[in-house]
Amino acid sequence: MIEEKGYALQIEGLNVWIRGKHIIKDVGLEVPKRRILAVMGPSGSGKSTLLRAINRLIDLIPESKVEGRILVYGTDVYSEDPYRVRRLMGMVFQTPNPFPNMSIYENVAIGPKLNRLVKNRDELNELVRWALEKAMLWDEVKDRLDDLPHRLSGGQQQRLCLARALALKPKLLLLDEPTGNVDPVNAVKIEEALRSLLRDLEITIVLVTHTPHQAVRISDYIAFIYMGELVEYGLTDTIALNPRHELTVKFLRGEV
Amino acid sequence: MIPKVDRSFFLSLLPFAAIIFALFALLAYVLAYESRPAIERFGLSLLTENVWKPSERGVEFVKYGLLAPLYGTLVTSLIAAAIALPLSVATVFFMEEMAPYRIREFFSSVIDLMAGLPTIIYGLWGLEVMIPLLRRWVMSPLHEHLDFIPLFACDPLSGASFLAAGLLLAVMIIPFMHGVIKEAYRQVPRTYKEAALSLGATRYEYFRIMVSLIRPAIIAAVLLGLGRAASETVAVALVVGNAFNISPCLFAPGYTISSLIANQFTEASFFPLMENVMFAGSLVLLALGMLFSGIGVVMMRRVRELYGR
Numbered sequence: 245m246i247e248e249k250g251y252a253l254q255i256e257g258l259n260v261w262i263r264g265k266h267i268i269k270d271v272g273l274e275v276p277k278r279r280i281l282a283v284m285g286p287s288g289s290g291k292s293t294l295l296r297a298i299n300r301l302i303d304l305i306p307e308s309k310v311e312g313r314i315l316v317y318g319t320d321v322y323s324e325d326p327y328r329v330r331r332l333m334g335m336v337f338q339t340p341n342p343f344p345n346m347s348i349y350e351n352v353a354i355g356p357k358l359n360r361l362v363k364n365r366d367e368l369n370e371l372v373r374w375a376l377e378k379a380m381l382w383d384e385v386k387d388r389l390d391d392l393p394h395r396l397s398g399g400q401q402q403r404l405c406l407a408r409a410l411a412l413k414p415k416l417l418l419l420d421e422p423t424g425n426v427d428p429v430n431a432v433k434i435e436e437a438l439r440s441l442l443r444d445l446e447i448t449i450v451l452v453t454h455t456p457h458q459a460v461r462i463s464d465y466i467a468f469i470y471m472g473e474l475v476e477y478g479l480t481d482t483i484a485l486n487p488r489h490e491l492t493v494k495f496l497r498g499e500v
Numbered sequence: 501m502i503p504k505v506d507r508s509f510f511l512s513l514l515p516f517a518a519i520i521f522a523l524f525a526l527l528a529y530v531l532a533y534e535s536r537p538a539i540e541r542f543g544l545s546l547l548t549e550n551v552w553k554p555s556e557r558g559v560e561f562v563k564y565g566l567l568a569p570l571y572g573t574l575v576t577s578l579i580a581a582a583i584a585l586p587l588s589v590a591t592v593f594f595m596e597e598m599a600p601y602r603i604r605e606f607f608s609s610v611i612d613l614m615a616g617l618p619t620i621i622y623g624l625w626g627l628e629v630m631i632p633l634l635r636r637w638v639m640s641p642l643h644e645h646l647d648f649i650p651l652f653a654c655d656p657l658s659g660a661s662f663l664a665a666g667l668l669l670a671v672m673i674i675p676f677m678h679g680v681i682k683e684a685y686r687q688v689p690r691t692y693k694e695a696a697l698s699l700g701a702t703r704y705e706y707f708r709i710m711v712s713l714i715r716p717a718i719i720a721a722v723l724l725g726l727g728r729a730a731s732e733t734v735a736v737a738l739v740v741g742n743a744f745n746i747s748p749c750l751f752a753p754g755y756t757i758s759s760l761i762a763n764q765f766t767e768a769s770f771f772p773l774m775e776n777v778m779f780a781g782s783l784v785l786l787a788l789g790m791l792f793s794g795i796g797v798v799m800m801r802r803v804r805e806l807y808g809r
């Protein structure tokens with residue numbers, strides 16, 4: 245496939261320090277377009293920090309330092325305006341965080357509005373509907389788009405956050421344990437949504453997950469991080485069948 | 501229900517809480533009681549007419565109407581809030597988002613300190629420093645070049661005026677409003693800030709989202725600030741000009757209810773009903789203050805509900 249040629253995400257020699265503490269240690273990896281990378285590792289190993297380095301939310305953390313290079317669809321993340329590179333990406337966070345003062349509709353519409361993706365109200369309505377459908381939430385909220393999000397269940401809120409991110413039509417979608425704080429039914433819905441995204445869109449996904457099963461089920465590549473080091477990286481099938489590193493073995497068995 | 505062990509402790513505190521409420525009730529009662537003769541005599545015209553005719557000859561010769569001080573109170577408070585609001589919001593955003601940590605903490609403390617300074621200091625500063633500068637560099641030029649606009653139409657005689665009082669009040673309520681807005685701003689969980697930025701918001705767009713997240717607190721800050729401004733006394737009395745004057749011109753001298761009371765109360769006992777009129781004025785202040793604070797407190801509660809702490 246011609247699509248395979250360019251990489252969606254390239255990370256070279258990435259090092260991150262926060263308050264002098266070395267959090268990400270010399271990480272390098274490449275993800276082809278339209279693939280899912282699952283990032284795994286024990287708590288505190290630096291998974292969230294890695295995502296924040298990719299979309300430069302790390303800039304918010306005082307006394308943080310980043311070295312190395314990150315390319316997203318060919319754009320060097322650290323030599324552009326942060327807000328411009330962030331527009332290439334969408335992010336869903338560990339705990340659902342829809343804006344509490346905005347309606348369900350507004351939560352999805354805010355991104356396209358900020359980025360001037362639409363020309364008029366109709367286009368915006370269309371885009372909001374599209375994003376909610378892609379996040380598999382449309383049917384549940386179509387009659388109450390003007391409600392505030394706190395009425396939704398946690399899992400619905402997380403799918404709302406997914407829709408909010410998708411409405412920007414990001415090329416790279418960063419998900420930080422999106423199913424970690426969500427019930428199993430919602431978790432399955434989110435997984436389904438991700439798979440169908442990959443089928444229909446030009447999008448690449450980086451998914452931080454704690455569940456080996458989830459990683460094996462939906463990812464094409466697995467990166468295993470331990471204490472900030474990339475200890476194992478490769479095709480999911482290869483790693484699941486034949487993990488080289490003993491920590492990966494333990495983690496896949498659920499022992500770490 | 502309160503657990504048994506705590507009940508006696510609770511009961512022992514009850515009298516103290518009760519004293520506070522009783523004091524407040526007593527205060528309101530005294531105000532109402534003392535205002536009554538004035539209200540009975542002048543009725544609503546106390547609020548709708550601008551007259552100040554004291555006389556030592558007897559009750560039938562006096563006539564009072566508080567419209568001018570009422571007008572002055574509203575105008576100066578509104579000027580103050582209109583100036584203080586953008587400045588406090590901008591300062592909070594700048595300090596919390598752009599200033600390095602140490603600088604932020606230092607200036608935050610300085611601003612908090614300013615809120616606690618004795619207000620007479622502000623008054624003297626306003627009289628000696630602010631008014632001459634204001635008169636020379638703002639009022640006179642505006643009057644010379646733009647005197648066809650009613651706001652600037654009158655000659656800034658001494659400089660003591662609605663504008664001077666409004667500006668001084670702005671300076672005085674900024675620390676207070678800044679404090680209210682800052683507390684709310686710090687309550688907004690970081691995850692919303694990250695969400696906003698992850699959507700590609702520029703600094704300005706991010707600022708707008710943050711403002712929308714703390715909107716109830718901003719409304720609260722304005723109302724509480726208005727309440728403060730309306731009740732400020734000595735400092736205003738020094739810079740407002742103390743004239744029974746209703747004028748759209750910002751450079752004209754005026755009065756506020758608080759400064760009127762401060763200025764005239766010592767002599768009020770020589771004139772029939774004057775004291776009672778002043779009590780009526782403070783009753784109006786009390787009502788306004790309670791209204792503003794009430795709404796303000798409700799707004800603050802909304803913030804706390806949204807971001808729970």
Ligand SMILES: Nc1ncnc2c1ncn2[C@@H]1O[C@H](COP(=O)(O)OP(=O)(O)OP(=O)(O)O)[C@@H](O)[C@H]1O
Pocket residue numbers: 262263267285286287288289290291292293294305
């Ligand atoms: N804002 C911050 N300030 C200081 N240290 C931080 C900050 N964010 C992360 N760290 C540190 O970086 C390390 C990695 O944290 P990170 O959140 O990336 O781990 P994680 O792999 O996402 O863990 P989890 O699975 O629990 O989410 C931790 O040791 C953490 O203490």
Ligand SMILES: [Mg+2]
Pocket residue numbers: 291292293338420
């Ligand atoms: Mg994490």
